[in-house]
Amino acid sequence: MRVMAFDYGTKRIGIAVTDPLQIIATGLDTIHPMHIIDYLKKYLFTEQVERFIVGEPKQMDNTPSQSAIHVKGFVNLLKKTFPEIPIEMLDERFTSKMASATIAQSGMNKKHRQNKELVDTISAVILLQSWMEKL
Secondary structure (H helix, E strand, C coil): CEEEEEEECCCCEEEEEECCCCCCEEEEEEECHHHHHHHHHHHHHHCCEEEEEEEECECCCCCECCCHHHHHHHHHHHHHHCCCCCEEEEECCCHHHHHHHHHHHCCCCHHHHCCHHHHHHHHHHHHHHHHHHHC
């Protein structure tokens, strides 16, 4: 079964997913928070996901960042809507910077490098890869 990761933001949620054998993390999509539950219901109708990984926003001193309250609301919504799928939180510090650096090194043109949706999706991939490396 797959594992799905989320880089939550109030404007966009980056989503990444593993292959069924949980070997490779791939960027799936970027969705507006208002549409995430419908999106997940459609996805889960055709694919089995055994776990959700949600990026936990922290400051450098390890305290929750300002966006932590929004992430907590998102996690509660996931628990309520999909109670059978366990949720793990994972420190997401630096994922956006790492995603931006990855995009910059990829050779994409400036317009693509400034695509915030791409940054969010790659951030979710980095988050998921970090989780996979911990296993």
